[in-house]
Amino acid sequence: MKVVYPITVEIDEDGWHIVHVPDLGQYTQGEDLVDALFMAEDLISLTCLTYTEKKIELPEPTPLYKLSQSDGVINTLIRADIDAYKIKLDKSAVRKNLTIPNWLNEKAEKAQINFSQVLQEALKEILQVEEYHPINHQGKKT
Helix, strand or coil: CEEEEEEEEEECCCCCEEEEECCCCEEEEECCHHHHHHHHHHHHHHHHHHHHHCCCCCCCCCCHHHCCCCCCEEEEEEEEEHHHHHHHHCCCCCCCCCCCCHHHHHHHHHCCCCHHHHHHHHHHHHHCCCCCCCECCCCCEC
16 A cells, blocks of 8 residues: 655754654654655654554545645655555564475485575565565665
8 A cells, every 4th residue: 555645844953854744743854855755754654554553544645735835844745655664574484384296305405405595586486576675765775
């Protein structure tokens, strides 16, 4: 599920970019505008994921034009993908039993094949999904 919420960004006296998400009643901050926008996406994603897991209805987003216009305040929209965020946070592993022919098992063990790795790679290929790579606030893969 994807959501879009409006935010306001103001710069405080120390140069921090303070982000307010009025519809969620939440605040965050960033060292600069790029960092603040990443933090806003993270905040919205986490808050909305928490709401959905607790079966709390998400607030309706306020239209951007209804936010107050003031000098020094940036009003913008932030998109968040709740499903992708949940995948990002889910680092748990699930144990699966499988059945393969004995002759194949013997050959694979002799070749020192990692069964978990092969199964994961095959599932990703069949499902056409990629490994999740978190991106830090500077936009670089970690």
